[in-house]
Amino acid sequence: MTTAIAPKTALYDRDLNLWVEDTIAKLKAGDFQNLDIENLIEEIEGVTSSDKREIENRLKRLIEHILKRCYVSMPDCYRGWQVTIANQRQKLTRLLRQSPSLKRHFAESFDEAFDNALKIIRIKYDVNFPDTWQFSRDIDSMLNVDFWE
Numbered sequence: 001m002t003t004a005i006a007p008k009t010a011l012y013d014r015d016l017n018l019w020v021e022d023t024i025a026k027l028k029a030g031d032f033q034n035l036d037i038e039n040l041i042e043e044i045e046g047v048t049s050s051d052k053r054e055i056e057n058r059l060k061r062l063i064e065h066i067l068k069r070c071y072v073s074m075p076d077c078y079r080g081w082q083v084t085i086a087n088q089r090q091k092l093t094r095l096l097r098q099s100p101s102l103k104r105h106f107a108e109s110f111d112e113a114f115d116n117a118l119k120i121i122r123i124k125y126d127v128n129f130p131d132t133w134q135f136s137r138d139i140d141s142m143l144n145v146d147f148w149e
Helices: 016-029 037-071 075-098 102-108 110-124 139-144
Strands: none
Touching: 016 037, 037 075, 037 102, 037 110, 075 102, 075 139, 102 110, 102 139
């Protein structure tokens, strides 16, 4: 006996992009009574979660490359590491300019990002990396200072 699976009826479940377009149109028209509030809240929460994950991932990658540039004696790799540092700084700067309130998350996630970065680079390189961050950790320094100079 074959059982048919009933198709999902909510627009959100059938076509996310169309649901977004429909929601925007309803918001612009002031049609608040017909909004899919539950899924709208879920999507808005998802945006902030995504931005926070991006801060965490870019910060970890930035720290990894700063540590490599400062402690790994491989001059042929310096330029590549510095390019990655510059790229992560630009992307973090853009994200923080767009959402300044994420600066708090940057500061709150620093220790975990450092610990995660340290675990990764200790696997890759046989270097005596410090157990704690040895430089300024404020956002301005992290986004502008070349700690290896």
